[in-house]
Every structure is written in structure tokens, then in C-alpha cells.
Amino acid sequence: MLKDYRKTLEEYRQNNLDRARLLIKCPDQPGIVAAVSTFLQNHGANILESNQYSEDPLGGTFFIRMEFACPGLTEKKARIEAEFAEIGSRFNMKYEFRYVSSLKKTAIFVSKEPHCLRELLWEWQNGDLMMEISCIISNYEDSRELAESLGIPFYYIPANKEIRNEVEEKQLKILEEHGIELIILARYMQILTPNFVSHYPKQIINIHHSFLPAFIGARPYERAFARGVKLIGATSHYVTNDLDEGPIIEQGVERVNHRDQVQELKKIGKNIERSVLARAVKWHLQDRVIVTGNKTIVFD
Amino acid sequence: MLKDYRKTLEEYRQNNLDRARLLIKCPDQPGIVAAVSTFLQNHGANILESNQYSEDPLGGTFFIRMEFACPGLTEKKARIEAEFAEIGSRFNMKYEFRYVSSLKKTAIFVSKEPHCLRELLWEWQNGDLMMEISCIISNYEDSRELAESLGIPFYYIPANKEIRNEVEEKQLKILEEHGIELIILARYMQILTPNFVSHYPKQIINIHHSFLPAFIGARPYERAFARGVKLIGATSHYVTNDLDEGPIIEQGVERVNHRDQVQELKKIGKNIERSVLARAVKWHLQDRVIVTGNKTIVFD
Amino acid sequence: MLKDYRKTLEEYRQNNLDRARLLIKCPDQPGIVAAVSTFLQNHGANILESNQYSEDPLGGTFFIRMEFACPGLTEKKARIEAEFAEIGSRFNMKYEFRYVSSLKKTAIFVSKEPHCLRELLWEWQNGDLMMEISCIISNYEDSRELAESLGIPFYYIPANKEIRNEVEEKQLKILEEHGIELIILARYMQILTPNFVSHYPKQIINIHHSFLPAFIGARPYERAFARGVKLIGATSHYVTNDLDEGPIIEQGVERVNHRDQVQELKKIGKNIERSVLARAVKWHLQDRVIVTGNKTIVFD
Amino acid sequence: MLKDYRKTLEEYRQNNLDRARLLIKCPDQPGIVAAVSTFLQNHGANILESNQYSEDPLGGTFFIRMEFACPGLTEKKARIEAEFAEIGSRFNMKYEFRYVSSLKKTAIFVSKEPHCLRELLWEWQNGDLMMEISCIISNYEDSRELAESLGIPFYYIPANKEIRNEVEEKQLKILEEHGIELIILARYMQILTPNFVSHYPKQIINIHHSFLPAFIGARPYERAFARGVKLIGATSHYVTNDLDEGPIIEQGVERVNHRDQVQELKKIGKNIERSVLARAVKWHLQDRVIVTGNKTIVFD
The missing domain is CATH 3.30.70.260 (ACT domain)
Incomplete structure (x- = not known):
């Protein structure tokens, strides 16, 4: 279809x-x-x-x-x-x-969790995200099948803290070859170095799985559970050198309650993450987002 | 204070x-x-x-x-x-x-339920609704004390279907004396005649206690309960000659569940009503609402 | 993955x-x-x-x-x-x-729009909807590829008003062969006859693309646009013989504004539809929904 | 009325x-x-x-x-x-x-901002908050008129960091005289000492003007503005000795955008604060909140 x-x-x-x-x-x-x-x-x-x-x-x-x-x-x-x-x-x-006819050349980075990637691809197939998806880069093989079924080049680049520089070198080479103008971190769970970020200022969109500035950093759902919050959320922002501190494009939240264990928070959170990221990307593609200082103006 | x-x-x-x-x-x-x-x-x-x-x-x-x-x-x-x-x-x-310095001369109509009137007066006292409240008109005496404590002229005009024309004649006389430019029906439970409405086209704002076009007319909470909806709402709109069919300015909803009886729906609904009406009035006062056909453009 | x-x-x-x-x-x-x-x-x-x-x-x-x-x-x-x-x-x-170990044997009906079907399959693949999807029935060929890629039997049964009885006869035969216990109408755009419905009382879940009881029947987004509502919604309910009048399981809404044309309402609406339907189905599968009269109790 | x-x-x-x-x-x-x-x-x-x-x-x-x-x-x-x-x-x-017939004896603490106090009094007058309001204590005279108009004893106790212990001594004496069982901090802008808190464990409900754990401490709206968040919120929680770290009872948020300056955030925030606090208090009064560790179970 x-x-x-x-x-x-x-x-x-x-x-x-x-x-x-x-x-x-x-x-x-x-x-x-x-x-x-x-x-x-x-x-x-x-x-x-x-x-x-x-x-x-x-x-x-x-x-x-x-x-x-x-x-x-x-x-x-x-x-x-x-x-x-x-x-x-x-x-x-x-x-x-x-x-408008110059569709942005886009690379999507993903790790193991596929929900954000899937949502983006779906909206893209539906004609709701007007971009050229030039490649998908992952530190896991899991998304290869999906990517290739849509004819999108897929690059598997294993990654971890120790080999960060080599990994980013490979990634930057691919991005350059494809003339990438936008990078979407669709739950890519590696931290990018200042060197990498400096190549794509205001061109890297991340989805963080908390309503920032709450729960910056790792394991936000676990920490949300421990804190007993009654709302969980997700935040899409441009990546800067300060972890989870870049200009916020969009945020969303949902109610949770005492019965929701970490696993439920993650499930509810996935739905927030994918819709928040898709909105942020759509606005970026439509040139509706202007960064000023560490904030965004969104002309939606 | x-x-x-x-x-x-x-x-x-x-x-x-x-x-x-x-x-x-x-x-x-x-x-x-x-x-x-x-x-x-x-x-x-x-x-x-x-x-x-x-x-x-x-x-x-x-x-x-x-x-x-x-x-x-x-x-x-x-x-x-x-x-x-x-x-x-x-x-x-x-x-x-x-x-902007010409504050709109406003009349508020209210029947027995005071929550919308109170919310408007509160926001007005806080400096959040920039209007001149010239008078309050009611078919009950209940709000007199509140009105007069704020120095606002209060007119008690008993009303019912049988004496509608005489009632409206009295009301129109008062409105004219005060040079009224905006009428807010803050849960005023009498139907206005086409004659009355024709004096104030696009100048009468009503709050209806349902998410229109669901539950047009009387007893919307009772009908919402009977239908078993999982959301209840309120709608603020300009009054035209078609009951509850005028241009919608603002709507709001809240979740409800099977435990909520009619009385709870009414309580939850009151909070929706007062905030929806206050937002609609604020936008009107800031000249943010333009009526086109039977719809509104809200430049918020 | x-x-x-x-x-x-x-x-x-x-x-x-x-x-x-x-x-x-x-x-x-x-x-x-x-x-x-x-x-x-x-x-x-x-x-x-x-x-x-x-x-x-x-x-x-x-x-x-x-x-x-x-x-x-x-x-x-x-x-x-x-x-x-x-x-x-x-x-x-x-x-x-x-x-709990007896997963409900489920048939999904779909017409042309695939978003609800896709959402259900996705959540099912993620282990969030615990059911056995025995078959997918459609009056279009479009979803065959998706169904068969997951190993789910797909039945193409062209349908229209004139041949309704023959169509339903074929459908009922298939449903019986599969021992179906739940039918999900995932934007299936044909009306079911009382005869059909009588075979599956409280076992057919539909998604209607409006916040019922507003905009019962056809073309709800077009009518929402014409009415100028500031909220659009979707409703999931059990199917009875009264069109869009069955017991409501779940509803959702999103804000819209004057800039949203019918096409945007449909896009926004699709996201509401798929999440509302998925929640309703999940609750049904977990035996959290009890029908009483024309209403539901949802023990969520 | x-x-x-x-x-x-x-x-x-x-x-x-x-x-x-x-x-x-x-x-x-x-x-x-x-x-x-x-x-x-x-x-x-x-x-x-x-x-x-x-x-x-x-x-x-x-x-x-x-x-x-x-x-x-x-x-x-x-x-x-x-x-x-x-x-x-x-x-x-x-x-x-x-x-149920033993209404909780309650003291409300307030500083300059009256919106939370007013909301509580309003809901109380409406019969929606079943408590005995034994007294109102403030470090400003502003709310005296409102309190006394309802026949509620009002105590003006000027307060600041330097005289904290004397202030709390006076307050504790009043609370004891009234046999207080619940203290509501309705935007009371003084920090309570561990000694004070120890007299009323799990009996002091505060409203903090951010969606905790974001923006703990002072001036949350200014910091939310500086961070460029797209949602602002409020949190009602039990007071413990860790500032803004007590068990969360209820939270709420609203969307904001780049046009909203600090002043608008405060206005929007006030509406969130008053409704969140009122819900938290209502649940507490109905004995629906159970504290476990640093979290709450809310049987709503």
C-alpha cells in the first residue's frame, strides 16, 4: 500500500x-x-x-x-x-x-529500540515528512531488514565508549558522502563528541526520554519511577555539547500512576517519544524552527 | 489584596x-x-x-x-x-x-450557577481580562452581593419563557444605557430571541456545557452520562439565532470514567466551563477572534 | 528486530x-x-x-x-x-x-486506510497486545503484503452495499473456521448488518473518527471542519445495530485550529484513531471492559 | 449565594x-x-x-x-x-x-499570591472539599479580609529567614490550639525547618510551581523561561525535610510557546497550580493517598 x-x-x-x-x-x-x-x-x-x-x-x-x-x-x-x-x-x-523542492538529505541514527525509527519511516511513507532519507546508521544490525526493504542504505557501525573516535570518523565519512543536512537521533544511545557535533550545528535532532530538564542523562524512566512522578514525558531538542541541554523543539507528557512499573513507563514513554520526535522533525523540515540562544522559536 | x-x-x-x-x-x-x-x-x-x-x-x-x-x-x-x-x-x-486603551464595555449575564461569573471577576481583578464590566444582569438575586462588593451595578430581572419579550426589553434598555459592546453569558440559562441577538451580532459570547456539536441544548451532562462518554467538555461560542450553533471560539475537555455520576460530571465540567469561557473572553478582548462564515479564526 | x-x-x-x-x-x-x-x-x-x-x-x-x-x-x-x-x-x-493463557482468536477488518491496522500489528509484534491474530479481512488488496509478511492469512473480499449479504456470508464462514472470538474494525468502511452483528455480541470493536456522539456517520472530518470545532477526536466502541451508538470504550481528542484544513484534520485524526483503538483493544484483551446497558466499565 | x-x-x-x-x-x-x-x-x-x-x-x-x-x-x-x-x-x-464524619481540621498557609487560597476556599464553599478550615496563617495581611469575610480566624505572622524559629514557634502554638491535622501550603513562600515538619509528618501538602523534579527551589518560572521548555507545570507533594523532594501527590502541565514571557508563564502556571493543589487536597481529605517510601499511591 x-x-x-x-x-x-x-x-x-x-x-x-x-x-x-x-x-x-x-x-x-x-x-x-x-x-x-x-x-x-x-x-x-x-x-x-x-x-x-x-x-x-x-x-x-x-x-x-x-x-x-x-x-x-x-x-x-x-x-x-x-x-x-x-x-x-x-x-x-x-x-x-x-x-521547498530541495528536500533535506537526512541520516537517521538508531540503536536497539526501533519505535522512533519506525514512526519516522511510516510518516515518511505516508508523505507527512518531506525529506530524503539518505541512510540509516546503527550500532546494531536489527534495523537492517526494515531499512533495506525500503531501499534505504543501512550502515552497521558497532560502537562503544572506547572506540568513539574511530566510530565517529566512519560515520562522518558516510555523512559527507551522502551530503547530509540533517541527522535524527532516533533513540541512538551513544554520546556524540564535540568534534562530531561541530560538523552539524543545529542540524542534529535528538529525542530524550524525559521531560527535560528533569532526568537529564541515563535511565530516565527508572529515575522517574523512583521519584514517583505522576507524569512522564519526552523532549526533542537540537544536540549541543552539553548533554540534553540543547534548544528544546518539542515536548510531550502522559499521566501515569502508582500501578505503572518501569516497564509500563517505558511502553507509555515510547508512544510519547515517537510522536514528539515526529512533530519536531516535521517542523524542522518545514523550516518552522529558529534557534535563538539556547531556545527555539517554533512558527507552527 | x-x-x-x-x-x-x-x-x-x-x-x-x-x-x-x-x-x-x-x-x-x-x-x-x-x-x-x-x-x-x-x-x-x-x-x-x-x-x-x-x-x-x-x-x-x-x-x-x-x-x-x-x-x-x-x-x-x-x-x-x-x-x-x-x-x-x-x-x-x-x-x-x-x-487598546478603549476597554470594551461589557455586561455579564448569569443565572444560578456562579462559577463562570466568579472566574471572570477573578481574572478581571487580577488584571488578566482587560474590560470595563459595566453591569451584571441576572434572573436570580444570588450574585448581587458579589457584584456590589466590587462596585458593579447589579440588575435583577426575573425571567421565564412566558415573559421573554418584556424581560429582553428591560435588558436591552439597560445595555443601551451602559453603551454595552460585549455580552458574556456566564451560564445564563434563558434562550435569547432573534430580536435580542440582532442587536449584538458577534458580540454575545456564550459558554455551553458540552463539546459541541455533541449534546446541543438542555441537560448535556445528563445526556453525556447516559451515553457513557469517556470525555466531557465545554464550548464557548458567539451566539446566533441557531441554538448552540454559532461560531466556536474555544473548547476544552477532561477525561471521565464509569465511576463519575452526573454530579461528578457537573463538578468536573464546571472547571472546564470556567477556563474555556475565560480564554474565549480574553481572546475576544484582545481582538484575536475574527468570525468568518460560521467559524472563527483565533490569532492566539 | x-x-x-x-x-x-x-x-x-x-x-x-x-x-x-x-x-x-x-x-x-x-x-x-x-x-x-x-x-x-x-x-x-x-x-x-x-x-x-x-x-x-x-x-x-x-x-x-x-x-x-x-x-x-x-x-x-x-x-x-x-x-x-x-x-x-x-x-x-x-x-x-x-x-490468561487462552489468547483471544482475533480477526482484523480493514479497508483502504492502513494506519490502524499497522498500529495494531506493531503493538502486537512488540508484545503489547496479547492476542492471536487469526486473519485479516479486507475489501481491498492493499494490506495483503503486510499481512502475509507476518504470516497472517489475508482474505480479500470485495464489498459494497449491493452485495452486502453475500459478502457477510463469506466473512462469517471464515470467522467460524478460525473460531474467532474478537473482531476489530480497523477503519473498515462497510456497515455491518444486524445479522452479522448478532453473531458477535460485544465482540466487535470499531474505531469511529469523531468524538462521539458528535458527527455520527459518514465524513466526520469534513463535518468537523465545516462546524469549525477546536478539538477533533476518535471513539472506540463495541458495535451494535445502531450505527456509532454502541458502548464507548475509549475516546481521545487533539486541539486543532483555523489553519487546519480537512486534510490536516485527517492526519491529526489518524494519530488519535490508532492510539485510541490500540488502548481499547488492549483493555478488551485484558478483560478490563465490562458492558452494562449501553455503557462500559473500564477497570484500567 | x-x-x-x-x-x-x-x-x-x-x-x-x-x-x-x-x-x-x-x-x-x-x-x-x-x-x-x-x-x-x-x-x-x-x-x-x-x-x-x-x-x-x-x-x-x-x-x-x-x-x-x-x-x-x-x-x-x-x-x-x-x-x-x-x-x-x-x-x-x-x-x-x-x-468520614470527622472532618480534618485544616490550616492554610499563604504568602502574597492569593490564587491557591482562593481556589481552595471556593471549592470548600461549593462543598467539594470536605474539611474544617480552622485558620489561615500568613506572613502578609493581604488575605485577612477574605478569611474574615468567611468567618475563618486569620493570623498575621511576619516571617523571614532571620526569625524563622520564633515564627514557627508562634505557628506551632496556633496549630496546636486548633488541633490541626492537615496543613496546606497554598503558595507559602517560607521554608519550614525540620523541627516544624517533624510535628506534621505526611500532613503538610505543598504546591510547587514546576513539574518536579525539574526546577527544584526558587524562581522556577524564570528558569523554565531561560531553559526554553515547551511545557510548564506544577506539583503538589507532601513536605519532608528535603526541599521539593517529598512524595508527589499530583502534577499538571500546560503547553507554552516562545511568545510566552515569564509573566505569561506565571499566569498560565497559576491556573495549573490551583487546580493541581485542589485535586491533591481533595484526594487527601478522602483518604485516597497512601505514602509508601518517597512515593504515593493514589486510589482515585
Whole structure:
């Protein structure tokens, strides 16, 4: 039933050749929206969705996400980008044009637990996660069959603390070969080194199995059980060099009670993890997430 | 502890003399946002928050809410409104300027159950509902003490089906005297006639004690109990001539189980009702709700 | 990774040979719990979990679910059942012993949308739904590959209103051959006749894609969109002869907003549907659901 | 409208003279339920609600809460308690009889923020919290008016770190005079000493304004804002000598987003705090909460 998911992706790409998103971060001041929207109009673009957020109207940072359709975008985009430079510099902007038809090349890392990987693949097959899954990397063989049944290259790279550097070297080589733009840690249970993380700033999305900042680190369900919490949760965040301290994209929780042992917490938790991660990835793919400091703005 | 709520309101008014919201509804076409934001910039306004929604980018209706600060607004507003007329007509807009310092004159209707009235008064005293409560009207005497303790005029108007027209005549007279702009039915258990409703289109907010469209009409908790639902809810909506069929502003639900008898459903339900109504009123007061057809856009 | 699910089921069966559940419904009166628990104790059983509910302590119906472990249960169960008859008759009970190791023989019906079927199979493979999936029946070929990859017999029976009786005849034959005890309608989009339903009273679980009793019948997401609700939901219930009116087992909702078109409602809805159905099925399999009148008691 | 709340309490007391709850904690073994329920039956009691929980059926601790009605309880209770001692000793039980008509004598502590106090008083006036509010103690004068308007003794005891011991001495004296059985810290912002806590073990309920164990200690909303969480919460727990580390009774959360500044987090948080605390108190008053180790069993 899901055989046509590659066709779905290709159709999506074709249908969105005229579509782009403009992401802007700049000091707040009057006239920004007027300048940007006049510019887009003058280039024949129609704004489909526009989101703005001002940290502080009295002089903080201003954030914009505009999604627009522009007939003939493929031909026009070089010129649009070139001409926007003047506005960018006038308002001291950091900005980026993202093209909807350029699906992000993605690598999924997974260890033994398959539920997050499965959810992502499922949503991807359904046409709900518009990305190119270039490869799946795992320190276990378990997910090979699933990956290969969908025609996705699978790399088995055994890993542990002692051989971390060699492992990451192999991984980085694969990621580079595939031109990876996004890494999803779908319950990948190895810690990444600062060196690895530095290659993919704000491009690595992790799912942590607790409502951060509670239960940072290992065995959060065991610790949630020991603490007797009445809610358990999961958190999806960008990976930085501080363990479980990166900018939070999305969180979810469910109620639990005294009858739920660690095993039940894990089962309930798996359902939270997979839906929280899938939402975070979807928002990232739609360029709805802007990182500012150690926080995120999510224009959902 | 809450003695200073009138002072709070007055301070809020004074602090927001420069602040306004522009609400727009028009056919979608390129250039609208550019025109509006350029206009505001040219009048020295700084856009603080901007929300847009396009029903259908290929020619549906386009909705804008822009909140802006404009130094000297009190003096400039006549001219701003006059000059905006050209843009309004060019883009075939329905639009309105709302001034944050003009607190909406509000009447609250209540019958016997006081929980929604109490919640509204509480949030109002806390400075979370910025409105002028001009009067409270009830078909019971029960809330008089509470109303008068806060210095709010209280009108007792006994009501029943037989004398509906006379009752509404009295009510309309009071509402007119107070220049009422918003009516909140805080569990007012009388049906309003089309004549009454026609005086306050999209200005009457009701709370219905079910998750509409389930359990339209009377005794929803009893019917929810009989049906054995596992969730009960409440719905806040604008009142139209179709009972419980007006545009929905907000809904909430809570889980219930087989042990909950009708009385427990009512208790749980009261907590849903008061929070749902308070949220709907808050969004209305902040001009975040736009009615389109029989639906609402809520720019929250 | 999930190859061993049949082994998991078999291990579960072996590990639970001593385990049973006793379900009781009877007029409330003093002494019931004392009699039942003394009886179980005298037969060497240890009560692991006990749930009771009295509709009305002053003479309504009383419900019990007791799960117990009893060494040597396989040999003892005939005698236990025979000797319990006296208590059953003394208290005018309807009761039933259910043996945990007797996994319910289940048929899953599905039409085109695979998400509910997939969720059920996934949870089943994970060892979270302890049932024997004897067959999958569909009016489309789409799920054949998935079913057969798991070694589950798949029956393609084209269906429409005109040939309903012949279709059901074929289905009933298959169900009988497999000795089916539970039918799950995992988004099976055909209406069942009273004749069909009468073969499986309280044994057919459906998932309806609305928070019933709102949007009974066809196209609930389209109608939810038209009504402008701020919450959408799904309901799992036992099938009776009244369309979408059977006893509700579980419901769930999610918030939506004005930006969500019908297509988004369907996507959000699918996630609600699959989790609500999976919970309902799990509770049914654990004998936690007792139907009383048109309602359910769920001892979760 | 709420004038008759004392009458409501008195009626409740009178209507429940025959009603009691038996709480039991003992090593799990066969025969406990049979023994207890036979005992109650033999004394003419009808079990209205029964909850049981076994930490570990293979030899952990077993917990029971039975609510029963027994005609003539007032006369019979001394004898029931005396005769139950044999069962208690046979099964090595810790147990307690609680009489529904003995409303717990309660003191509410509050500092400046009144929302939790107001919610408790409101629910109490509505007849939803069955307790005797013997006094309100505050380190601010702000709540005096509200307390005295309801006829509740109000004690103003200024407090700060330097005079902690004198303050607590005064407080303990008042609590003793009133025979207090339950202390509710309704946003009382002073830390209690181990000496104070030792007088009321498992009898002090606090509301902490975060989803513990996240943001233990001071200024949780500021820290939640800084961390960029997408959910904020509140936790009600019994007070022990470890700050914010006592057994959790109830927790709640709400979604927030990047637009919510600290002030909004506090507003949203207040609504979570008051409902979480009210639920925790209600369960405590109904003897539904059993503390075991540093966790709670809540038989709701």
C-alpha cells in the first residue's frame, strides 16, 4: 500500500518548484516587514504564510518566516537572492532562502529500540515528512531488514565508549558522502563528541526520554519511577555539547500512576517519544524552527 | 489584596494610549501585507505582533491582525484612519482599527450557577481580562452581593419563557444605557430571541456545557452520562439565532470514567466551563477572534 | 528486530498458565467480596489485582474483576469452576472465568486506510497486545503484503452495499473456521448488518473518527471542519445495530485550529484513531471492559 | 449565594455518620482481602468502594483502601476497632480507620499570591472539599479580609529567614490550639525547618510551581523561561525535610510557546497550580493517598 512513497516525494518536489521560505533574524526596528513584503511583491511572489516574532519590541531581535510562491522561481532565484542582499544589509539581517523542492538529505541514527525509527519511516511513507532519507546508521544490525526493504542504505557501525573516535570518523565519512543536512537521533544511545557535533550545528535532532530538564542523562524512566512522578514525558531538542541541554523543539507528557512499573513507563514513554520526535522533525523540515540562544522559536 | 483592580485597569489604559490593532478581511492577492506594513511604517508605527491567514492562497479570503505602537496615536488616529481608506478600498477590505486603551464595555449575564461569573471577576481583578464590566444582569438575586462588593451595578430581572419579550426589553434598555459592546453569558440559562441577538451580532459570547456539536441544548451532562462518554467538555461560542450553533471560539475537555455520576460530571465540567469561557473572553478582548462564515479564526 | 513476536506470545502463554481473571456482575449486597475472596483463597489462589464497582450501593448492580494466580490452575480449573457455581447462584451472579493463557482468536477488518491496522500489528509484534491474530479481512488488496509478511492469512473480499449479504456470508464462514472470538474494525468502511452483528455480541470493536456522539456517520472530518470545532477526536466502541451508538470504550481528542484544513484534520485524526483503538483493544484483551446497558466499565 | 457552606458541611457530617474508610498496609500474602471483607461483613458493613494495590505479588507490600457504610457505626466503632486488632496482628498490618464524619481540621498557609487560597476556599464553599478550615496563617495581611469575610480566624505572622524559629514557634502554638491535622501550603513562600515538619509528618501538602523534579527551589518560572521548555507545570507533594523532594501527590502541565514571557508563564502556571493543589487536597481529605517510601499511591 505504501509502495509509491518515492513517487509521492517526487510529485511533491515537482509541485513545489515555485515555493520557498525566507527566514530572517535581525534587530527589531520599524520598516522591516514593509521592506521584505514589498520586495517579494516586486518579484512577483505571493506570501502564503507569514510569521513574525519580536523578542522585545523595544529593541530586541526580530524573527520572520515567510513562505511564498513565485512563478518561475527556479529561473529567478539567483536574482532574487542577489537583490535581497541590499535589504539584508540595510537591516543587519541574518537570513536564508530555503527552497521547498530541495528536500533535506537526512541520516537517521538508531540503536536497539526501533519505535522512533519506525514512526519516522511510516510518516515518511505516508508523505507527512518531506525529506530524503539518505541512510540509516546503527550500532546494531536489527534495523537492517526494515531499512533495506525500503531501499534505504543501512550502515552497521558497532560502537562503544572506547572506540568513539574511530566510530565517529566512519560515520562522518558516510555523512559527507551522502551530503547530509540533517541527522535524527532516533533513540541512538551513544554520546556524540564535540568534534562530531561541530560538523552539524543545529542540524542534529535528538529525542530524550524525559521531560527535560528533569532526568537529564541515563535511565530516565527508572529515575522517574523512583521519584514517583505522576507524569512522564519526552523532549526533542537540537544536540549541543552539553548533554540534553540543547534548544528544546518539542515536548510531550502522559499521566501515569502508582500501578505503572518501569516497564509500563517505558511502553507509555515510547508512544510519547515517537510522536514528539515526529512533530519536531516535521517542523524542522518545514523550516518552522529558529534557534535563538539556547531556545527555539517554533512558527507552527 | 485585590482592591486595586480599578487602578490596574486605569494604568493599563494609560500605558496603552499609543497602542492599536488593525483587523483586515479581504480577497487574497499579492501586495496586501506590503501595502499595510508600508502604510503603518510611514505613520511612525512599529508593528508589535502580526498574524495573517489565507483561507486559500489561490483566491480565498485573507485575514490580518496587526498590533502596533504609534507614538502620539491619540492625536494621529483620525488622520491614520482617514488615509487608510485608500488602501482599504484598493484591496476591497473590510477593516477596523481597535484602540487598546478603549476597554470594551461589557455586561455579564448569569443565572444560578456562579462559577463562570466568579472566574471572570477573578481574572478581571487580577488584571488578566482587560474590560470595563459595566453591569451584571441576572434572573436570580444570588450574585448581587458579589457584584456590589466590587462596585458593579447589579440588575435583577426575573425571567421565564412566558415573559421573554418584556424581560429582553428591560435588558436591552439597560445595555443601551451602559453603551454595552460585549455580552458574556456566564451560564445564563434563558434562550435569547432573534430580536435580542440582532442587536449584538458577534458580540454575545456564550459558554455551553458540552463539546459541541455533541449534546446541543438542555441537560448535556445528563445526556453525556447516559451515553457513557469517556470525555466531557465545554464550548464557548458567539451566539446566533441557531441554538448552540454559532461560531466556536474555544473548547476544552477532561477525561471521565464509569465511576463519575452526573454530579461528578457537573463538578468536573464546571472547571472546564470556567477556563474555556475565560480564554474565549480574553481572546475576544484582545481582538484575536475574527468570525468568518460560521467559524472563527483565533490569532492566539 | 521483531522476528520473535510469535515466540514472545508463546512464552507469554507459558508464563501465564496459572493466571486467570474472574468477572462478575450481580445485584449489590453485603458479603460478595468476602465470599469470592475466601473462595479463591481456599483454592490456593493469590489475588493479584482486584477491581470493584457498585452502580449504586443501595441496591444497584455490582461489578468485580479479580485477576489471580493459582499454582496448578490447568488441572484445577474444572473443579474451581464447578465449585464456584454455588456462590454464583447464591448471589445471583453472571460471571465468567477467563484464562490468561487462552489468547483471544482475533480477526482484523480493514479497508483502504492502513494506519490502524499497522498500529495494531506493531503493538502486537512488540508484545503489547496479547492476542492471536487469526486473519485479516479486507475489501481491498492493499494490506495483503503486510499481512502475509507476518504470516497472517489475508482474505480479500470485495464489498459494497449491493452485495452486502453475500459478502457477510463469506466473512462469517471464515470467522467460524478460525473460531474467532474478537473482531476489530480497523477503519473498515462497510456497515455491518444486524445479522452479522448478532453473531458477535460485544465482540466487535470499531474505531469511529469523531468524538462521539458528535458527527455520527459518514465524513466526520469534513463535518468537523465545516462546524469549525477546536478539538477533533476518535471513539472506540463495541458495535451494535445502531450505527456509532454502541458502548464507548475509549475516546481521545487533539486541539486543532483555523489553519487546519480537512486534510490536516485527517492526519491529526489518524494519530488519535490508532492510539485510541490500540488502548481499547488492549483493555478488551485484558478483560478490563465490562458492558452494562449501553455503557462500559473500564477497570484500567 | 455561598452563605450556606457551613450548613453544607454539617449536613455532610450528619449524612456520613455511618461511613468510614479502612486503610491497610501489610506484606502481601493470600487471604488478606478475604479476611478483611469477611470481618466487615460480619459487623454489618457494606463495602462501597474497594481499592487494592500490590507492589509485587511475589512478596511486596499490599495496600488496601475500603470505604464502607455500617449502620450504627458511632456506637459500634470502638468494638470494631478492638476486634480488628486480631486481623491486623495476624497479617502484620499497619492500618487505620478513618471516619468520614470527622472532618480534618485544616490550616492554610499563604504568602502574597492569593490564587491557591482562593481556589481552595471556593471549592470548600461549593462543598467539594470536605474539611474544617480552622485558620489561615500568613506572613502578609493581604488575605485577612477574605478569611474574615468567611468567618475563618486569620493570623498575621511576619516571617523571614532571620526569625524563622520564633515564627514557627508562634505557628506551632496556633496549630496546636486548633488541633490541626492537615496543613496546606497554598503558595507559602517560607521554608519550614525540620523541627516544624517533624510535628506534621505526611500532613503538610505543598504546591510547587514546576513539574518536579525539574526546577527544584526558587524562581522556577524564570528558569523554565531561560531553559526554553515547551511545557510548564506544577506539583503538589507532601513536605519532608528535603526541599521539593517529598512524595508527589499530583502534577499538571500546560503547553507554552516562545511568545510566552515569564509573566505569561506565571499566569498560565497559576491556573495549573490551583487546580493541581485542589485535586491533591481533595484526594487527601478522602483518604485516597497512601505514602509508601518517597512515593504515593493514589486510589482515585
